[in-house]
Each structure stands twice: as C-alpha cells, then as structure tokens.
Amino acid sequence: MKKFYLILIFIITSNSSVFSQSKWQRTEPLEENISIFRSVEALSLPTTETMQAGNIYFHISHKFLVPVSEGFSELFGFDGGIFMRLALGYGITDDLFASIGRSNHNGNIDLQLKYNLLETKQFGLPIAVAINGGAAYNSKVRNEPEDKSRLLQYYGNLILNSKTGKFGFGIVPSFLYNSNIECSECQFSWTLGAYGQYFFNERWSVIAEANPTLNGWRQYYDTYSIGAEVETAGHFFKVFISNNVYTNMSQFLSGATSAFDKGDVHIGFVITRVL
Amino acid sequence: MKKALFIITVLILAYSSSSSAEYHIDKSQKNLVRFISETPVENFDGKTDKIDGYFISESIDKLKGSELYFETQVGTFETGIGLRNRHMREDYLHTEKYPLSHFKGNITNSKMISETEYDVTAKGKLFLHGVTKDITINGKIYKLKDGFKIKSDFVVKLTDYKIKVPKFMFVRISEDIQLQLDFSVKLAE
Numbered sequence: 001m002k003k004f005y006l007i008l009i010f011i012i013t014s015n016s017s018v019f020s021q022s023k024w025q026r027t028e029p030l031e032e033n034i035s036i037f038r039s040v041e042a043l044s045l046p047t048t049e050t051m052q053a054g055n056i057y058f059h060i061s062h063k064f065l066v067p068v069s070e071g072f073s074e075l076f077g078f079d080g081g082i083f084m085r086l087a088l089g090y091g092i093t094d095d096l097f098a099s100i101g102r103s104n105h106n107g108n109i110d111l112q113l114k115y116n117l118l119e120t121k122q123f124g125l126p127i128a129v130a131i132n133g134g135a136a137y138n139s140k141v142r143n144e145p146e147d148k149s150r151l152l153q154y155y156g157n158l159i160l161n162s163k164t165g166k167f168g169f170g171i172v173p174s175f176l177y178n179s180n181i182e183c184s185e186c187q188f189s190w191t192l193g194a195y196g197q198y199f200f201n202e203r204w205s206v207i208a209e210a211n212p213t214l215n216g217w218r219q220y221y222d223t224y225s226i227g228a229e230v231e232t233a234g235h236f237f238k239v240f241i242s243n244n245v246y247t248n249m250s251q252f253l254s255g256a257t258s259a260f261d262k263g264d265v266h267i268g269f270v271i272t273r274v275l
Numbered sequence: 276m277k278k279a280l281f282i283i284t285v286l287i288l289a290y291s292s293s294s295s296a297e298y299h300i301d302k303s304q305k306n307l308v309r310f311i312s313e314t315p316v317e318n319f320d321g322k323t324d325k326i327d328g329y330f331i332s333e334s335i336d337k338l339k340g341s342e343l344y345f346e347t348q349v350g351t352f353e354t355g356i357g358l359r360n361r362h363m364r365e366d367y368l369h370t371e372k373y374p375l376s377h378f379k380g381n382i383t384n385s386k387m388i389s390e391t392e393y394d395v396t397a398k399g400k401l402f403l404h405g406v407t408k409d410i411t412i413n414g415k416i417y418k419l420k421d422g423f424k425i426k427s428d429f430v431v432k433l434t435d436y437k438i439k440v441p442k443f444m445f446v447r448i449s450e451d452i453q454l455q456l457d458f459s460v461k462l463a464e
Contacts, residue, residue, distance in 0.1 A: 024329035052357030
C-alpha cells in the first residue's frame with residue numbers, strides 16, 4: 001500500500017513536472033528562400049531574377065562606340081558617340097516582370113516579359129529557371145526595307161541560374177528572329193549565352209559573360225564582356241568592357257562588331273535602381 | 276504514515292487539478308509581428324504572420340508565473356520591396372543560418388485593468404541572430420472565449436544582437452527597432 005502511494009505520488013509529480021514542458025510542436029515548415037543573383041541582369045544577358053509585385057525598376061545603359069584602344073586622346077571612348085538604352089520595368093506579379101526600353105541605335109523600342117518558372121534546391125544547389133521573351137521595333141532605320149514587317153525583331157531566352165558558395169552562374173540559350181533587318185536572308189540566330197559572377201561580399205562582385213552564336217546569322221564576332229558590379233542602396237552599378245556595342249537585346253544577340261581577343265573593346269556601364 | 280501519504284496525494288491531486296492549462300497560437304486568427312525602423316530620413320516597417328508558440332497559464336486572474344514561448348520566422352518579414360527584403364535576410368539577419376527568433380519567459384507581474392484586460396510584464400530570453408539576451412517586455416493580455424489575445428510592444432537594439440547597422444544601405448536603419456506583437460492563443464487540444 002505504501003508502495004502504491006509512492007508510485008501514485010511519483011506519477012502525479014512527474015506528470016505535473018511535464019506541465020512546464022509544453023506539448024507544443026512546430027508544425028509549419030520553415031520557409032526557404034532561393035537566392036542566386038540579385039540583379040535582374042548580369043551584364044547584358046538576363047538572370048532569373050524578377051521584381052516583387054508592384055516594384056518599379058529603372059535601367060540606363062551606355063556603350064561607348066570609340067574603342068578603348070584609341071587611348072587617352074579619345075579618353076578611352078568617353079569622348080566619342082554612344083549607344084544607350086533607357087528602360088522601365090514593373091513587377092506584375094512576384095514572378096512576372098515586364099519592361100519597356102528604348103535605345104538610340106535604329107530607334108529601337110523593346111518590350112520584354114520575363115517569367116520565373118521555377119526555384120528549387122537540387123543536389124544541394126539552388127536552381128532557378130526563367131524565360132524571357134521580347135519584341136523590338138526599329139523605328140529609325142536609314143535604309144528602310146520595303147517589307148515593313150522586317151523592322152520587327154523577336155527573341156526569347158531560356159535562363160538557368162545556380163550558385164555555389166560566392167559564385168553564381170547562368171546559361172542562357174537564346175533565339176533571335178529577323179537577326180539583321182537589312183538582310184532578308186538573315187532570318188534567325190541561335191546563341192548560347194553564359195555568365196559567371198563572383199561575389200567578394202554583399203557589395204562588390206565581378207562578372208564575365210559570353211554569348212557565342214551556335215547557328216544562324218552572326219555579326220563578325222562572338223560577344224565577350226567582363227566587368228565589375230557594385231550594389232549599394234538599391235542601385236546596381238556595372239562597369240565593363242565588351243566587344244559588343246549594342247544595348248538592347250535584339251541587337252546584342254546578333255553578335256559583336258569587333259574582336260575581343262585583339263583588344264578591340266569598348267567601355268560600357270549599366271545603372272539600375274529599384275524604386 | 277499512510278494517512279500522511281494519503282493527504283500528500285490528495286494535496287498533489289488537488290494542486291494538479293487546479294493547475295495550468297496550455298494554449299497554443301491560434302493560426303486561424305490574424306496574428307502579426309511587425310518591426311518599425313524610424314529614422315529622420317526614412318521610416319519603414321516589415322510584417323509577418325509567421326508566429327508560433329505556446330502559453331501556459333493557470334487562469335486570467337493568476338497570470339503571474341505563466342510561461343510564454345513564441346517564435347517567428349525572420350526570413351518572412353515583408354517590407355514591400357523585394358530587394359530590401361533580400362538585403363535584410365542575407366546581409367543583416369542572415370536568415371539562412373538563423374531562420375528563427377524566439378522568446379521564452381515567464382510573466383513576473385500582472386495588473387488588472389478590467390475583468391478581461393491585464394497589463395503584464397514578462398522576463399525571459401530573446402534569441403535573435405544567434406545571440407541570446409535577457410529581456411523584460413511589457414504587454415497586455417486580453418481574455419477571449421477559450422484563450423487569450425496577447426499584445427506587446429518593445430524595443431530591441433540591433434547591436435545587442437550583433438546585427439550590423441547599415442550606414443549606406445537601401446534605406447537608413449535605426450539602431451533601435453520597435454517590435455510589435457499581436458497574436459491569439461487558444462486552448463491546446
């Protein structure tokens with residue numbers, strides 16, 4: 001009987017000591033954020049990044065037409081002419097990003113839509129997939145083709161991004177339709193874009209980008225660009241050298257006019273701002 | 276001896292039957308954790324409803340000693356600008372490493388305002404960004420039909436939790452961040 005009471009007391013006291021140990025358990029899984037690149041573009045090619053719904057994005061890019069090799073007399077290109085593009089973007093949803101841009105070469109107006117298809121973790125790597133599609137209209141062409149529909153160009157990019165440690169990389173197979181508006185035989189171009197970005201810290205990074213043409217029409221050379229990015233206060237500043245002087249996607253995808261490996265490069269920069 | 280044991284048993288039984296009830300966060304209610312950063316240059320806030328936890332208490336008129344635990348997923352704070360959310364997660368709160376922030380403590384003081392409203396003080400430990408600190412917070416507890424509503428408003432100093440106060444970030448951030456909690460708990464099943 002004594003034993004019985006002792007056991008009873010033990011059970012009750014052990015039970016009441018359980019009181020301070022809650023039976024609560026976390027039921028909701030922890031949310032995971034996939035983050036690879038921070039900017040919506042590398043140097044000229046797009047990343048899978050989009051804007052949050054309702055956020056506005058502003059872009060300005062310049063490429064100097066006089067090559068760096070002209071030296072100090074032309075201030076490495078700064079004294080010469082430029083190709084430039086201004087664009088405004090908007091996050092329609094968290095995954096759908098629209099932008100409208102205008103560049104001065106051929107009075108090119110572009111309308112782009114980017115859709116973030118997938119963000120996942122596979123083999124311990126974050127992976128993101130997006131598609132980008134656009135149409136560009138060349139509104140000021142010196143030798144206008146008879147067929148006015150040739151003033152329109154279309155393009156599409158499939159974007160695959162991943163990151164390992166501080167190194168983010170992307171592959172961007174791209175298709176351009178009506179590659180050269182002045183040449184009716186120049187129907188299309190297939191390119192295989194690729195880029196890598198190494199982040200020294202949350203602010204500074206370096207980027208290299210290539211966009212070789214696999215099939216179809218191409219200007220004289222494949223495109224190579226290399227530069228640095230500074231991220232500060234919602235801005236991205238990108239400064240780089242490239243053998244491709246075009247600032248809008250439909251002209252950029254057609255290829256470069258000078259040889260990168262012969263040092264025939266131009267200075268370019270991009271400034272973007274998230275509003 | 277038998278009698279003594281019997282009395283002890285009865286006492287313990289009586290004690291435990293009058294003892295605490297456990298409440299869990301009621302996710303069907305509108306729960307909110309909000310932080311506010313106020314500087315002369317710019318004010319902004321972040322919100323999340325990802326709060327979870329429990330409350331163990333005897334009754335509304337015996338809140339003193341009640342145990343309180345709540346946690347929030349800091350990576351889910353929404354400030355309205357995607358890039359700002361990322362800066363916050365990746366550069367300042369390091370949410371991949373420290374996805375949760377939690378408070379565990381006990382109510383040390385309670386003052387009745389009305390039959391359903393109490394002013395309370397809780398002392399405990401706040402874990403944030405890998406740092407645990409003793410903290411005293413004030414709040415209010417309201418009696419609901421089968422639970423309580425808990426509200427609290429307190430200030431955390433970012434440097435106490437080894438969170439950098441960015442000087443040239445997207446926005447200026449105040450070193451003192453005001454935190455507002457507003458959530459409901461209901462009797463656990």
